[in-house]
Amino acid sequence: MLGKIWSVLHKDLLIELRTKDSLNAMLFFGIVVLVVFNFALESVRETIRAAVPGVLWVSFAFSGTLGLNRMFASEKENSCLQGLLMLPVDRGIIYLGKTLAVTVFMLITEVVIFVFCLVFFNLEVWREIPYLAMVFVIGTLGFAAVGTLLAAVSVNTRMREVLLPLLLFPVVLPILVNAVEATHIILNSVEYGALRLPLTIMSVFTIVFGTLSYLLFDFVLED
Amino acid sequence: MNPEARRRLDTVLGALLAAAMLLALYMALLQAPRERTMGDLQRIFYFHVPAGITGLIAFAVNFFASLAYLIKKDRKWDGLALAAAEIGVVFLAIVLVTGPIWAKPVWLVWWTWSPRLTSALVLWLLYVAYLLVRNYVADPDRKAVAAAVFGVVAFVDAPIVWFSIRWWRDIHPSPMLESGALAPEMRPALWVCIGAFMLLFVYLMRRRVSLETARRDVEELHSRADLGQ
Amino acid sequence: MIQVQGLTKRFGRFSALRNLQLEVGRGQFVALFGRNGAGKTTLLRIVAGLSRPSAGTVVIHDPQPLPPQAARGSMGYLSHNTALYLDLTALENLRFYARLLDMPCQEDDLLRETDRVGLAGREYEPVRNFSRGMQQRLAIARAFLHDPGILLLDEPFTGLDQGGAEFLKNYLAAAHAKGKTCLMAVHDVALGYGLADRLVVIEKGVVALDAPRHSMSLSDFQRHYQAISRER
Numbered sequence: 001m002l003g004k005i006w007s008v009l010h011k012d013l014l015i016e017l018r019t020k021d022s023l024n025a026m027l028f029f030g031i032v033v034l035v036v037f038n039f040a041l042e043s044v045r046e047t048i049r050a051a052v053p054g055v056l057w058v059s060f061a062f063s064g065t066l067g068l069n070r071m072f073a074s075e076k077e078n079s080c081l082q083g084l085l086m087l088p089v090d091r092g093i094i095y096l097g098k099t100l101a102v103t104v105f106m107l108i109t110e111v112v113i114f115v116f117c118l119v120f121f122n123l124e125v126w127r128e129i130p131y132l133a134m135v136f137v138i139g140t141l142g143f144a145a146v147g148t149l150l151a152a153v154s155v156n157t158r159m160r161e162v163l164l165p166l167l168l169f170p171v172v173l174p175i176l177v178n179a180v181e182a183t184h185i186i187l188n189s190v191e192y193g194a195l196r197l198p199l200t201i202m203s204v205f206t207i208v209f210g211t212l213s214y215l216l217f218d219f220v221l222e223d
Numbered sequence: 224m225n226p227e228a229r230r231r232l233d234t235v236l237g238a239l240l241a242a243a244m245l246l247a248l249y250m251a252l253l254q255a256p257r258e259r260t261m262g263d264l265q266r267i268f269y270f271h272v273p274a275g276i277t278g279l280i281a282f283a284v285n286f287f288a289s290l291a292y293l294i295k296k297d298r299k300w301d302g303l304a305l306a307a308a309e310i311g312v313v314f315l316a317i318v319l320v321t322g323p324i325w326a327k328p329v330w331l332v333w334w335t336w337s338p339r340l341t342s343a344l345v346l347w348l349l350y351v352a353y354l355l356v357r358n359y360v361a362d363p364d365r366k367a368v369a370a371a372v373f374g375v376v377a378f379v380d381a382p383i384v385w386f387s388i389r390w391w392r393d394i395h396p397s398p399m400l401e402s403g404a405l406a407p408e409m410r411p412a413l414w415v416c417i418g419a420f421m422l423l424f425v426y427l428m429r430r431r432v433s434l435e436t437a438r439r440d441v442e443e444l445h446s447r448a449d450l451g452q
Numbered sequence: 453m454i455q456v457q458g459l460t461k462r463f464g465r466f467s468a469l470r471n472l473q474l475e476v477g478r479g480q481f482v483a484l485f486g487r488n489g490a491g492k493t494t495l496l497r498i499v500a501g502l503s504r505p506s507a508g509t510v511v512i513h514d515p516q517p518l519p520p521q522a523a524r525g526s527m528g529y530l531s532h533n534t535a536l537y538l539d540l541t542a543l544e545n546l547r548f549y550a551r552l553l554d555m556p557c558q559e560d561d562l563l564r565e566t567d568r569v570g571l572a573g574r575e576y577e578p579v580r581n582f583s584r585g586m587q588q589r590l591a592i593a594r595a596f597l598h599d600p601g602i603l604l605l606d607e608p609f610t611g612l613d614q615g616g617a618e619f620l621k622n623y624l625a626a627a628h629a630k631g632k633t634c635l636m637a638v639h640d641v642a643l644g645y646g647l648a649d650r651l652v653v654i655e656k657g658v659v660a661l662d663a664p665r666h667s668m669s670l671s672d673f674q675r676h677y678q679a680i681s682r683e684r
Contacts, residue, residue, distance in 0.1 A: 007551040011537070011544075018539045018578070074537075083535030083594065085502055087552045088524040146376065153369050157359040166355055167373060170348040171380050174387040181391065197390060205383055212379055216372050219293055222504055362463050364506070445465040 004089055008097025013104065015074070022070040022105055030063035030113040034120055048121055053183035056117055057176055060110050061143070065165050067105045068147045071098055072155040085221060095148060095217040099210070102144040110136050123187075131186045131195065138199060139179035142206035143172055149213035152220045178202045233429060240422045247419035255412035267325045269412055273420035274317040275343065281311030281424065282350065282378060289374030292367060301367035302435035303428075304374055308353050310427050314420075315347040335397065338389045345384050349377040363442065453478045454499060454602065454635065455517075459508035461494050461657075468494040470657040471508070476635055476650075478513075478601075481628045483648035484637040487681055491657040492637035493531075496606045499635065500529040512602070525598065531606040534591035538580040542566055542590050545579060546597065553598045569593045570619060585616030592623060603627060605636040609643060621647065641677060645670050655680050 016022055037055045041048055075081040084094055114132075118125065125132070147168055154163040178198035185194050251269035258265035288304035291297075322340050323333045334340070356373050360366040405413065456474040460467060469491045476482050484492045497503040499510055501520030512523035520527070536545050543562050550557035566575045569589040579587060588608065596603065603624075609617055624647055628634060638644035645651065645665065651673055653661035660680045668676070 004552055007548060011540070011548045014544065015537060015539045078536055078538065079531065079533035080535050080537060082502060082529070082531070082533065083549070086500060086524055086527070086529045086595075087549070089552055146380075149372070149376070153356065153372060156365065157356070157369065158361065159359045163355065163359055167352050170345055170352055171376060173345055174380070174383045177387045177391050181394065201383065201387055201390070208379060208383070209376070212376065216293075216375065219368050219372055222368075222502075364462075364504075442465060446462050446467050449465065449467045450460070450470045 001090075001093065004093050005096045005100070008094055009100045009104075012071070012098065012101035016101075016105065022067050023108060025070070026063040026067050026105060026109040027112055029066055030059045030109055031116050033059040033062055034113065034116055038120060049123060050184070050188060052117060052121055052123065052187060053180045056110075056114065056183060057139070057180050059113050059117075060106065060140070061169070061172070061176060063109050063113070064102070064106045064140070064143055064147065065168060067102055067109070068144070068151040068168070069155075069161040069164055071102055071148065072151050073161070076155065081221070091218045091221055092214045094221075095152075095214055099141075099144045099148040099213075102148055103140050106140045106144060107136065110140065125187065128186045131192060132183065134199070135179055135182045135186065135195075135202075138202045138206060139175055139182075142175045142202055142209065145206050145210040145213055146171055149209075149216060149220065152217065156220075174205050175202055178205075229433075233426075236422070236426050236429070240419070240426050243415075243419040243422050247416045250412040250415045256406070256408045258409075261329055264325060264328055267321050269416045271318055271321040271325065272413065273417045274314045274321070275339075276417060277420045277424045278311045278314035278318060278343075278346075280421075281307045281314060282346065282381070284428075285311065285350070285353070285374050286378035289371035289378075292371045293375070298363070298367060298439055299436070301371065302432055302439065304371065305357065305435060306428050306431035308350050308374070309431060310424060312347060312350050312354065314424075315343055315350070318343050319347060336392070337397070338385070338392045341388050341392075342381075342385045345388070346381055349380065353377060453513040454633065455509075455511040455513070456495070456499065457509050457511075459495070459498065459510065460506050461491075461498060461503070462506040467506075468657055469498075469505070469508075472654075472658055474652065474659060474662075476633060478633055479628075479631045480650055481624075481634040481648045482636070482650045482652055483644035484635065484652050484654060485639075485641065485644060485677055486637075486654035486660075490654045492654050493606050495654065496529070496531075496604050496635065496637060500527060500604050502529070514601075523602075526600050527602045527604060528596040528598070528600040529604045529606075530591060530595040530608050532608065532610040534579075534587045534594075536579045536587060536591060536594065539578055541576050541578055542571055542582075543575045545590065546593060549594050549597055555598055565593045565597065566590070569623075583613075584611045585613050585619075588612055588616055589619060592620065596627075601632060603632055603634045603636075605634070605638075607637050607639060609638065609640060617643075641674055642670060645673060653677055653680055655683070 034055065037058075041051050041055070044051065072081075075084065085091075117123070150167045150171065151164055154160060154167060157163050178201045182195055182198040182202070185192065185198075247269070251266050255266065255269065257263060284307035285304045288300045288307060292300035292304060319340070322343070326335050327333055353370060353373050357366055357370045360369050454474070454476040456472060459469050459472040461469040472491070472495065484495070486492050494503065498505050499520060501524060510520050511517045512520055512526065514523050514526050537548070540548070543559075543566065546562045546565055547557050550562065555561075563575060566572065569592055571586060571589055571593075574582070574586065579590065582590065588611075608620060612620065621643070624634065624636070628647070636644065636647070649665050651661065651663050651665055652659055653676075661676055
């Protein structure tokens with residue numbers, strides 16, 4: 001079963017490596033959001049370091065939504081989804097493969113956006129990187145876990161890409177709240193003990209929604 | 224239940240509801256004692272809280288009906304889920320509107336990002352999103368499935384949202400407090416209002432579900448006519 | 453063997469299939485004819501397990517009776533959409549499907565498949581560069597990679613040039629000779645007549661005509677077919 005999940009993941013990575021469609025769009029959009037925030041937060045420039053966690057995760061969420069939309073739009077081309085559905089594999093495997101693919105794309109995007117953020121807002125973070133990595137990974141996994149399910153729901157509706165943010169953002173709020181807090185704790189304070197609670201909530205969210213989406217995915221794909 | 228008996232039950236329910244609402248109005252506006260600090264404004268509380276409780280019950284109904292639909296694929300569960308979501312959205316809207324009306328004179332702000340109000344807002348957004356999903360899928364069967372999936376997701380999400388916001392507020396405390404304890408003299412009024420709102424919920428659910436059933440019956444007749452050709 | 457009983461599919465108020473009955477015996481080649489919107493695609497999709505019926509059942513005898521979803525391993529579905537990833541090469545497309553089908557996926561095994569459908573020399577090119585005919589050939593390799601006993605085809609000749617159509621015709625004739633069960637929706641009457649041993653016309657969601665091929669000549673069949681299509 002792991003081999004098949006890897007096959008699905010590998011296929012999406014391979015396509016992305018060739019075309020770089022999704023990554024380009026996600027990166028570009030994420031950086032544009034950073035720039036917009038720079039202007040939006042001009043009046044609080046002295047305390048901008050405090051705003052960085054929020055800015056980062058908003059940027060991640062927006063570019064992540066782009067990536068999620070692309071994930072299923074590419075399967076609609078040529079009815080590739082039909083080919084996938086004819087395979088005698090558990091549909092949950094398609095879900096897991098795609099969720100991991102989105103997570104990988106988002107993580108790549110997040111690293112680049114983060115680097116730009118450091119440059120734009122003149123920050124220095126070295127010690128904090130392992131902790132930030134943990135928060136980014138868990139937060140992104142949670143986002144992708146429920147995002148993949150909802151992207152599959154939206155792509156079959158009249159509104160397609162437009163519906164996904166409307167569905168996703170209210171649901172994924174716990175991830176955003178906790179991720180922003182956790183990032184803030186890492187960047188702006190010294191007692192990392194406080195990280196335990198947000199990381200726990202994010203992990204619970206990821207496990208709960210990963211399992212739920214895996215179970216519900218079957219219903220979403222059938223006609 | 225045959226249509227005759229159903230109509231009779233609805234009439235009785237309607238009469239009971241009217242009486243309960245009148246009683247609730249009396250209890251909330253007249254019988255209940257005047258609050259020490261906020262005065263008569265506090266009486267909004269007797270509608271704000273029951274609306275919130277009923278809204279939550281509505282969403283629980285939506286969750287179970289959505290699950291039932293996914294398992295049984297019987298459209299009557301979908302009708303129940305839709306009715307519950309619509310009514311829940313309305314009741315939560317009442318909560319979101321009465322909240323600021325209460326807050327403004329007391330704390331001089333329209334909106335307090337208090338855990339209860341913020342969670343209510345997010346919950347409201349989740350179920351508006353549920354209604355949007357229904358709006359954007361044309362085929363009735365696929366609409367029911369998509370909505371049911373989202374209904375389950377939304378309900379599972381709700382406690383995590385609540386918990387996250389509570390914790391966030393603990394870290395970033397605000398000077399505005401939500402009134403917690405309730406004086407014993409006020410309890411009868413609150414219970415009557417809760418009872419009245421529950422009756423309202425049941426009444427509205429019955430009417431909405433019967434409308435949805437009628438719609439399905441029309442659809443069924445159309446397809447049967449279509450098949451007959 | 454495919455058993456379709458009382459099959460109804462509604463889309464809102466419109467019924468694409470109305471109480472349709474059909475039985476396809478093992479090794480039979482059934483050509484499905486019918487106007488656009490008659491219900492051929494809907495029927496094929498439900499038999500393939502891609503769509504759920506509003507009422508009725510489909511049973512695939514594999515040999516034991518199974519619902520379509522459980523019998524995916526014994527079925528191959530080919531429509532005029534190729535279900536190919538345009539940015540991957542022919543070989544990469546096949547490897548992906550081979551892995552998920554638990555079929556041999558070494559380079560040599562896959563090259564054999566591409567050879568079989570006449571794509572020798574183009575295996576390492578992205579599918580985007582292929583002509584419609586070549587894409588359909590690859591789609592054939594993809595859809596029937598696991599050598600299923602039942603072939604479901606929805607207007608597979610659409611957009612094929614002479615060479616591509618010849619190839620597909622020969623491929624299907626060979627499959628039929630090997631004993632595969634085939635259910636194919638097709639527009640070209642002569643083409644369908646030539647390949648099938650049973651002719652079925654679907655009109656307004658029901659079977660309007662179901663006859664063995666040897667019971668009527670091509671011109672007879674064309675007359676019947678036109679008569680059915682003209683009826684409102």
